[in-house]
Amino acid sequence: MGKFVINKRKDGEYQFNLVAGNGQNILASEGYAAKTGCLNGIESVKTNSQDDSKYDCKTSSNGKHYFSLKAANGQIIGTSEMYEGEAGCKNGVASVKNNAKEAAIEDTTE
Numbered sequence: 001m002g003k004f005v006i007n008k009r010k011d012g013e014y015q016f017n018l019v020a021g022n023g024q025n026i027l028a029s030e031g032y033a034a035k036t037g038c039l040n041g042i043e044s045v046k047t048n049s050q051d052d053s054k055y056d057c058k059t060s061s062n063g064k065h066y067f068s069l070k071a072a073n074g075q076i077i078g079t080s081e082m083y084e085g086e087a088g089c090k091n092g093v094a095s096v097k098n099n100a101k102e103a104a105i106e107d108t109t110e
Helices: 035-048 086-100
Strands: 003-008 014-019 025-028 055-059 065-070 076-079 104-107
Touching (some): 014 035, 014 086, 025 086, 035 086, 035 104, 055 086
């Protein structure tokens, strides 16, 4: 089972990563000024991760594939790592869908 890991970045902002059961990061958030914003972002991932229309798969300028997960308002709440091919990107989406809804939260900032 996956988990959300909350970290504090060097710039002082909070960030979460959704980590799969095998320890691989599958989704990273933007930076949040306050921990409450970060926690709200996690809840948004849990809510929106089950809706296929909230995922946007793209190809980067170097030809690698990645996806973003968007909230109901269209704002990006998380971005994946880079994948070599489209199949890897689709597997990443499936992993977020499988892990996010029931994922525990590990807060490394306390």
